[in-house]
Amino acid sequence: MTARLDRLIATRIRQDVQGMHAYAIQDSRGMVKLDAMENPHRLPPALQRELGERLASVALNRYPGERIEDLKQALAKHAKLPAGFGLMLGNGSDELISLLAMACDVPGATILAPVPGFVMYGMSAQLQGLKFAGVDLTPDFELDEKAMLDAIALHQPAIVYLAYPNNPTANLWNDGTIEKIVEAAPGLVVIDEAYQPFASRSYLDRVTRHEHVLLMRTLSKFGLAGVRIGYMMGPERLIHEVDKVRPPYNISVLNAEAALFALEHEDVFAAQAADLKKERSRLQSALEEMGLKSWPSDANMILVRVPDPAASFEGMKARKVLVKNVSRMHPLLAGCLRLTVGTPDENTQMLSALQSTL
Known part of the structure; x- marks a missing residue:
């Protein structure tokens, strides 16, 4: 049986897939979980009960139907979708990234993105059999304008990804540089x-200037990481073409109903985001007082450089605080940990755990 299975894998599974590693998810049981940029706040108990009643009434015996269209309309209103733009849904942004690679899989196609960045840009290219061109950021994690423009001229990419703000560096890039990249992209x-x-x-306020730009968002950081709703906006004709490769019924009725409920209470989630931004400032000040280098953040995470990232990661984990060691993801990230912004109590625990490892 083993020999047959070995032969099956060797001859029927793609060689490049055999050499890949699955997306790693850390075991967070019993931990203060600050490794995945999740919103740490849950719904208030009254809203939990109300949502439970809503989900209990969903027709699980039926394929998703009109409520998906209701969700698209609610997201269009929430995001202030520009006139003449369309919107499509994905099972998280990950699926949208995969669908874009599939839709743009023309002969010789390349996907280009700054690195370090979100790993799914490169992974989606590889899984679709496309070339991926990563362009290094500057040592301060800014866009290298010349390198990006040179790479675009060389590779003529089918897709350029620009995360705004970037993961794992958490910063927003220079708008003038972004515009030059957008203008140069074929x-x-x-x-x-x-x-x-x-x-x-x-x-969003600039997206209508260009017919080749798509804007992608997710409800994961909004506060619904477990619901898996991503959405993408762009010129209707362009969205219509990409939407052709989307699997039917890719959003479940439960996920759609939970998202609709959350959008009806978006003020609750806006208050949570405001709280996290306050806590982000507190964390940045505390890291500075520790004498550690961290970078400006426009996300719910902070990139910080520590003397020994492996020792700090393991030391914090031993104290039941889980963060992300990104120091081996890219040479520019050497010595770095990525800290998710949590609740005030979680952040206090994280700072204490980190301090004890220095």
Whole structure:
């Protein structure tokens, strides 16, 4: 049996897939979980009960139908969808990224993005058999304008991804540089605003200037990471073409109903985001007092450089605080940990755990 299974894997599973690693998710049981940029706040008990009643009445025996359209309309209103723009849904932003790679899989296509950045840009390219071109950021995690423009001229990418703000560096990039990249791009430009609830700026007010720009957002950072709703906005004709590769019924009726409920109470989530921004400032001040280098953040995470990231990560984990060691993801991230902004109590525990490892 083992020999047959070995032969099956060797001959029927793609060689590049065999060499890949699955997306790693850390075991967080019993931990203060500050590794995945989740909103740490739950719904108030009264809203939990109300949501439970709503979900109990959902027709689980039926495929998703009209409520998906209701969700699209609610998201369009929430995001202030520009006139002439369309909106499509994904099972999280991850699915939208995969669908874009599939839709743009023309001969010789390349996907280009700054690095370090969100790993799914490169992974989606590899899984679709496309080339991925990563362009290093500057040592301060800013866009390298010349390198980006040179790479665009060389590769003529089908898609350029610009995360705004970026993950894991948490910063917003120079708008003038972004505009030069957008103007130079021969294919699609996807502005990924996953962390928009915590950012000081959005690209939404500029997106209508360009017919080749798509704006991608998610409800994960809004406060619904477990619900898996991503959405993408752009010119109707362009969204219509990409939407053709979307699987039917990719959003479940339960997920759609939970998202609709949350959007009806968006003031609750806006208050949570405001609280997290206050806590982000507190964390940044505390890290500075510890003598640690951290970078400005427009997200619900902070990138910090520590003397020994492995020792700090393991030391914090031993104290039941889980963060993300990103020090080996890219040479520019050497020595860095990524800290998710949590509740006031969680952040106090995290700071104490980090201090004890220095």
